[in-house]
Amino acid sequence: MSVPRYWREEKPRYRLIGEECAKCGAKHYPRTPVCSCGSTEFKPYKLAETGKVESWTVIRNAPLGYERFTPYVVALIELDDGVRVMSQVVDVEPEAVKSGMKVEYTFRKVTEDGQAGLIQYGFKFRPIVD
Amino acid sequence: MRKVAIAGIGFTKVGEPWERNIKDLFAEAALAAMKDAAHTEVDQLYVANMMGAHLQGQLGMGAIMAEAIGKPGISAARIEAGQASGGVAFNEGVKAVASGLNDWVLVGGVEKMSDLLPEAVTTALVGTEEQEYTSYTGVTKTGLSAILHRLYSREYGATPEEIGWFAVRSHDNAVGVAHAQYSFKLSIERVMTSPMEADPIRMMECAAVADGAAAVLLGPAEKIATGIEVAASTVATDYTSLASRRHPLTLEAVKKAANGAYEAAKVKPKDVDVLEVTDDTTIDGVLSLEDLGFVEKGKGAKFVAQGHTARTGEIPTNNFGGLKARGNPVGATGLYQIVETVIQLRGKAGANQITGAEVGMAQSMASVGSTCSIAILRRV
Numbered sequence: 001m002s003v004p005r006y007w008r009e010e011k012p013r014y015r016l017i018g019e020e021c022a023k024c025g026a027k028h029y030p031r032t033p034v035c036s037c038g039s040t041e042f043k044p045y046k047l048a049e050t051g052k053v054e055s056w057t058v059i060r061n062a063p064l065g066y067e068r069f070t071p072y073v074v075a076l077i078e079l080d081d082g083v084r085v086m087s088q089v090v091d092v093e094p095e096a097v098k099s100g101m102k103v104e105y106t107f108r109k110v111t112e113d114g115q116a117g118l119i120q121y122g123f124k125f126r127p128i129v130d
Numbered sequence: 131m132r133k134v135a136i137a138g139i140g141f142t143k144v145g146e147p148w149e150r151n152i153k154d155l156f157a158e159a160a161l162a163a164m165k166d167a168a169h170t171e172v173d174q175l176y177v178a179n180m181m182g183a184h185l186q187g188q189l190g191m192g193a194i195m196a197e198a199i200g201k202p203g204i205s206a207a208r209i210e211a212g213q214a215s216g217g218v219a220f221n222e223g224v225k226a227v228a229s230g231l232n233d234w235v236l237v238g239g240v241e242k243m244s245d246l247l248p249e250a251v252t253t254a255l256v257g258t259e260e261q262e263y264t265s266y267t268g269v270t271k272t273g274l275s276a277i278l279h280r281l282y283s284r285e286y287g288a289t290p291e292e293i294g295w296f297a298v299r300s301h302d303n304a305v306g307v308a309h310a311q312y313s314f315k316l317s318i319e320r321v322m323t324s325p326m327e328a329d330p331i332r333m334m335e336c337a338a339v340a341d342g343a344a345a346v347l348l349g350p351a352e353k354i355a356t357g358i359e360v361a362a363s364t365v366a367t368d369y370t371s372l373a374s375r376r377h378p379l380t381l382e383a384v385k386k387a388a389n390g391a392y393e394a395a396k397v398k399p400k401d402v403d404v405l406e407v408t409d410d411t412t413i414d415g416v417l418s419l420e421d422l423g424f425v426e427k428g429k430g431a432k433f434v435a436q437g438h439t440a441r442t443g444e445i446p447t448n449n450f451g452g453l454k455a456r457g458n459p460v461g462a463t464g465l466y467q468i469v470e471t472v473i474q475l476r477g478k479a480g481a482n483q484i485t486g487a488e489v490g491m492a493q494s495m496a497s498v499g500s501t502c503s504i505a506i507l508r509r510v
Contacts, residue, residue, distance in 0.1 A: 009262050029373075030263045055284075057276035058329040059268060063253040066268040074269040076277050076372055084373040086267050094329070099284065110266065122266060 001118050013122040016105060018083065020045035027083050049105035050128065051079035058094040065111040073097050077125055091126040102128045133351035134227045134360040136507070137234075138167025139469040141344040144311040144457030146244040150341075152179075152186055153198040156240040159343035159462075160199045163236065167347045173232040175199070175206035178219035178239035179461035182208075184254040185245050195238065212258030213271075213410065215239060216344070216464025217365070217494030217503025223348045224363040224505075233353070238345035239462035251339055255460070258497040264371050272336055272411055274372060274498045276328040279413040281379055283330070286428035288416075290330055294321040295435040296412035297335050297454050303441065304451025306481055311340050311457030335412040335454075342459035344466040351510070358475050361395035361489070362506040364388075370500040381499035384421035388493070391504040392423075395489075399423040402506075403487040404474040405439075405447045406467035408495040409454050418493055419447070422504075446484045449474060464494030468505055475509040 009030075011017050018029030023039035029047055034040055056075035059066070066072070073089040075097070089097060090108065103125040112119045140162025142155050156177070164170050177195045182188040192206030209219035216239035223237040243251050255271045256264075282288060301316035316334060324334035351359055366386035372378045392398060399422065407422065409415030416430040424445050425433040433439065439447035450456045450470045453463060471490035473479050487509070494503045 013266075030260075055277045055281045057269070057273040057280070057331075058326065059270055059273050060326055060328060061248065061252060061270065061272075062268060063256055063265070063270060064249050065253075067249060069268065072268060074267050074273055074277070076281075076378070086264055086269060086371065086373050088267055099280075110268070 001113055001120060003118065006118060006120060014107065016047040016049060016123060018045045018047055019043065027081070029083055029085060047083050047085070048079040048081040051077045051103060053089065053097060053099060053101045053103060054078050054084070055099065056089065056097050075125070077103060088124040089126065090124045104128050131228045132230055134224050134348055135351040135354040135357040136346050136360065136472055137169055137349045137354050137357060138163040138165070138347040139345070139472050140166055141309055141466060141469050142342050143309045144340050144342040144459055146341055148244065152182060152188065152240050152242045153194065155242060155341060155343040156195050156238055157198045159345040160236055160238045163238070163345040163347045169234065169347060171234050172201055172204055172236045174226055174235045175201070175204055176219045176223050176235065176237045177206065177208045178215040178237065178465060179208055180210060180212055180215045180241060181243065181254040181257070181460065184257065185243065185250070211501045212496030213460045214464060214494045214496040214501040214503050215461040217492065217505065218464070218501065220346065220464060220468055220505060221363045221365045221503055224360050227348050227350055233350055235348045236345060237348060237465065238343060239465040240343040241459035241461040242341045243339040243459060244341050248339065258500060260370050270328060271497055272331055273328040275411040275413050276331040277372060278378060278417065278498060279330055282413060282416070285379060288431035291318060291322060292431035292435040293412045293416055294318060294332070294335055295431070296409055296415040297321050299434055299439055300409055300448045300452035300454040303449050303482060304455035307450045307456065310451045310455055311338070312455045313451070331411050331413070337410050337453040337458035340457035340459040342457060342462050342466065344462045344469045346465060346468060357510065358472050359508050359510045360505065361397070361508040362391035362504070364390040364394065365501065365503045366390065367501050368499055372498060379417065380427070381417055381421045381502065383499050383502035384418055384493065384495065387502040387504040388422045391506050395506040395508070397489055397506060402445065402489050402491045404449055404471060404484050404490040405445050406449070406452065406471055406492040407447055408493055409448060409452045410458060414495065414498070415452070418495065422493060441482070441484065449479065449482050449484060464492070464503060467492035467494060468507070471507050475507055
């Protein structure tokens with residue numbers, strides 16, 4: 001991962017910042033150059049930090065850089081503002097994940113480029129503890 | 131627009147031939163297609179390949195393969211559309227001939243996945259997904275299918291066994307197929323007791339790492355005496371991320387490409403005699419059958435479990451084993467599907483022959499439906 005490529009996504013990744021179309025109000029995460037309505041005017045939009053698990057899987061054979069986290073959960077999450085995101089769900093045994101489970105944003109390490117390379121961070125979600 | 135026909139076909143056995151490189155495989159299929167056509171003139175070469183840049187570090191595949199088939203100097207390019215590369219390259223070839231710009235277009239697909247370890251292949255396979263927000267989660271292609279599998283079971287009440295039957299059906303058809311990677315029967319018990327790959331999808335529901343190449347020589351129908359006509363060839367795309375799709379269980383690219391192809395070929399699903407669909411995992415096959423219009427949404431898994439896609443069923447599907455059993459050398463897969471459809475329409479499928487097959491359809495799909503290509507072929 002090159003440093004500029006990582007750096008340019010820091011804000012959306014660290015703070016869950018997407019964009020809202022100035023014309024039709026559609027919310028995009030990640031941002032997109034053109035909205036499905038054709039508009040190219042957007043304003044920043046802060047996503048909800050809580051939501052629920054819609055569907056999920058348990059990755060047992062991982063891509064490069066993710067091997068030591070297996071088995072881990074990746075889920076399709078519907079946030080409380082209706083926006084959907086894909087994210088790992090952590091701090092829970094894979095067997096305990098349930099459809100509709102309430103989850104919240106958490107800032108986590110994602111992977112690293114070898115022993116001396118860039119350490120990459122981002123968001124994951126975790127169950128909300130009442 | 132001119133009518134386009136398939137003048138010749140060629141392919142290698144799918145497997146893990148460690149002693150052979152991508153050029154060896156490509157040339158075997160391409161030369162076989164020219165020999166089959168009894169025609170060696172080529173105006174344009176399209177090379178379908180997905181992962182050569184990752185796995186072999188090879189770019190500029192057009193020139194590399196033009197040289198490999200003994201035709202340095204011809205116009206050539208690589209076409210990449212993820213796992214749909216083969217079908218999309220075929221579509222480009224058809225357009226080149228139909229437009230009158232080229233007479234003879236060789237479209238060949240090749241992939242050599244066994245050169246690297248599974249983690250590297252897994253990484254390359256999820257390369258079709260948007261990298262910064264989808265692949266960054268650590269999800270895999272199979273993982274994305276698994277997310278759909280779970281949604282599907284919940285929405286339509288399908289059991290994991292019913293979905294698992296797709297793999298059993300594909301393997302049934304690979305028995306005795308010389309070019310298949312796994313030409314053995316697979317029981318539903320073995321599918322359902324195999325280890326989890328990406329829950330709830332099990333290992334025996336997934337296509338494996340494979341090497342192979344397949345090719346067709348296309349030409350103007352008026353110059354090909356006997357043959358197989360391209361009745362339709364279409365490509366469509368969808369939002370790549372499942373998170374961006376309004377209804378993730380509907381593969382819009384498949385619907386769109388299929389509807390365009392049915393209209394162009396003036397046929398309906400009931401007119402299709404033989405079908406090749408993308409069963410990279412079992413659920414991909416089930417969703418494809420539904421969105422191609424062969425069975426109502428939500429009823430695909432039961433349809434397969436009950437035998438309607440078997441050789442004697444309503445719509446014989448994946449008649450040489452599909453991605454699961456014939457094998458899935460990704461960049462070549464779309465062309466294997468087309469080549470196999472041609473074999474059926476020629477009536478040369480031996481024990482796998484579907485009697486009287488006149489119209490065949492091949493559906494190639496990238497990842498979980500970000501790109502879909504459809505070809506409808508007709509015996510003339």
